[in-house]
Amino acid sequence: MPGPMTSPSPSSNPLLQPDALPAFSQIRPEHVEPAVRATLARQRARIAALQALDAPSFAEVVEPIEELQHELARIWAPVGHLNAVTNSDALRESYNRCLPLLSEFQTELAQSEALYRAYSRVAQHDAAALTAEQKRVVEQALRDFRLAGVALASKPQQRFKQIMMELAQRGASFEENVLDCMNEWQHHVTDAAQLAGVNSNIVTQAQARAAAVGKEGWLLGLDQPTYQSVMTEGESRPLRRVLYEAWSTRASALTGEGRWDNAPVIADILRLRQEAAELLGFASYAEYALATRMARSSGEVIEFLRKLARAARPAAEREFAELQAFAGQSLEAWDVAFWSERLQRSRHNVSQEALRPWFPLPRVLEGLFEVAGRLFGIQIRERRDVDTWHDSVRYFELSRDHAGRAEVFGAFYLDPYARPKKRNGAWMDQCIGRKSLPSGSALPVAHLVCNFLPPQGDAPALLTHTDVVTLFHEFGHGLHHLMTCVDYPSLAGINGVAWDAVELPSQFIENYAWQPEVLQQISAHIETGEPLTNAQQQQLIATQRFQAGLATLRQIELALFDFRLHSEYRPEGVPDLLALVDAVRTEVAVIKPPAWNRFPMSFSHIFAGGYAAGYYSYKWAEVLAADTFAAFTENGAFDSATARRFVDTILARGGTRDALDAFVEFRGRPPDIGPLLRQHGIAV
Ligand code: ZN
Helix, strand or coil, X not given: CCCCCCCCCHHHCHHHCCXXXXXXXXXXXXXXXXXXXHHHHHHHHHHHHHHCCCCCCHXXXXXXXXXXXXXXXXXXXXXXXXXXXXXXXXXXXXXXXXXXXXHHHHHHHHCCHHHHHHHHHHHHHHHHHCCHHHXXXXXXXXXXXXXXXXXXXXXXXHHHHHHHHHHHHHHHHHHXXXXXXXXXXXXXXXXXXXXXXXXXXXXXXXXXXXXXXXXXXXXXXXXXXXXXXXXXXXXXXXXXXXXXXXXXXXXXXXXXXXXXCCHHHHHHHHHHHHHHHHHCCCCCHXXXXXXXXXXXXXXXXHHHHHHHHHHHHHHHHHHHHHHHHHHCCCCCHHHHHHHHHHHHHHHHCCCHHHHHHHCEHHHHHHHXXXXXXXXXXXXXXXXXXXXXXXXXCEEEEEEEEECCEEEEEXXXXXXXXXXXXXXXXXXXXXXECCEEECCEEECCEEEEEEEECCCCCCCCCECCHHHHHHXXXXXXXXXXXXXXXXXXXXXXXXXXXXXXHCCHHHHHHHHHHHCHHHHHHHCCCCCCCCCCCHHHHHHHHXXXXXXXXXXXXXXXXXXXHHHHHHHHCECCECCCHHHHHHHHHHHHCCXXXXXXXXXXXXXXXXXXXXXXXXXXXXXXXXXXXXXXXXXXXXXXXXXXXXXXXXXXXXXXXXXXXXXXXXXXXXXXCCCCCHHHHHHCCCCC
């Protein structure tokens, strides 16, 4: 008898409309599991048929598998996305119920001996008939089969499978602990003086929040804009300490009576990763991770980080001494951002918060699209008839001229503002991947997600220049996904790109947010419409070098902690996380945070994201990006021949070739750290 418990029929399930953009506003938590189960069942049947084929060709086995992966990503991407930007208990539950199903399926596929044999046969017998791109699809798949344990005996293979499932769940628990801890936290302020200096929009919101629960005064949350504003502008030292302590002990035993403590989750994750690496014959998880990276060995990564640290250290020491002298006191961790902001303002007469009126979001977007147009000959236009998950979300289409007509080749959603139940930070994610297969084609669609301060009333949202750089960065990832000309989903866009090279396009585009002619274009004062003056621009540009030594060391501290953690972990004993943090700080850091700082407990990049043994890739890619941009500036920042070469060798090539080979083809030599050090004003 039909009743409320009946699953929706496939035809009414918005997740099962494979040829359209996701109907985000229609997707309900109860759609998720039936859609995933139906898709997996259908795919399993198709895979069984493929596995039964005798000596199948590339077209008979590789292309269908590419198609299946595309289809599955297409159904799951909207779910993962909604879980990140409109988290609810019901959606989270559906999402978590499906994670093990998907992980099990992916492992099954990756560990299929029949498919491994079929791909090996294609590589041996059909190679002469394949294009370079097709050959690479097969080679990369064979590599991934081996890394997924396909060559293992059945018992260790089962264990490997189980580990992958458990890791997916532990990663989700890690993220939930961080999010719950942030959502639950609040701080009641009753004395207005405590809020001196804090951004007025944040103060207004905090007041509304207090009023909503019948309280006097202000209720501060632990969202990113509030944290940043208090840390950089809050004049009250005690308030800064309260926020700093809450932020840096997130999801640790020191907060919420240990309810969200990630320590046991981390212990599990490290143990499972090590076990998986050893099953495949690697000494450590770091070695396993490097098998798919541009960097060739652990030694190369550690030496790279230490070389940069050595180059940056004298500058960092000088910068911190200057800061303490300026503040006239010895500084604690919660004072550094505040005094840095003041020093920067006094030295360069620039304050991030004071710049907001010059960067209304619509103007910045227009300028950013202009940059993309000049560099790559593309046009970007908004479409307003597309269904989304929130009123503030916008949708843009990319096109280029083709035989005299504008041809759309991709699109992206922009979800710009912070709001409750949305994961913090900024990121690009794939909504739909590009494919051009005999079975059909699809244009790529991306998600660009930021956490900017929402607009007040009818005025447009106003960004800091840091926000502007963030937007350019995520847009760069977006271009990598959208400008791909690769036909096979496993290598299109950012797929199959070495992790440590994947930040190259995003960090490269950041450079344009610092160019005078671009600043001229993206700035227009909200009241006067005037762009930043030349003097303001020069002052802002000078900030790029401000405390560059300290910033470099902070990144290296995180990177070295992550890499050593994943290369030194030994199964006989969980490493003392805090002792390792301390050792790394002793080696690298100039500013020592308090002993109760528990940043690893909320270090989502390496415990819940894809950056395990890979945080170094930010610096690695910065070197690539600065060296790439140097190739442009040698010929002019908008030089079209250089831009074309960049698109042809890197941006449009996805994972179709080795990252180092691609870079060498673009630059004519291997990467050099010189341009990055010069950009930061750190003497070589
Ligand atoms: Zn990035």
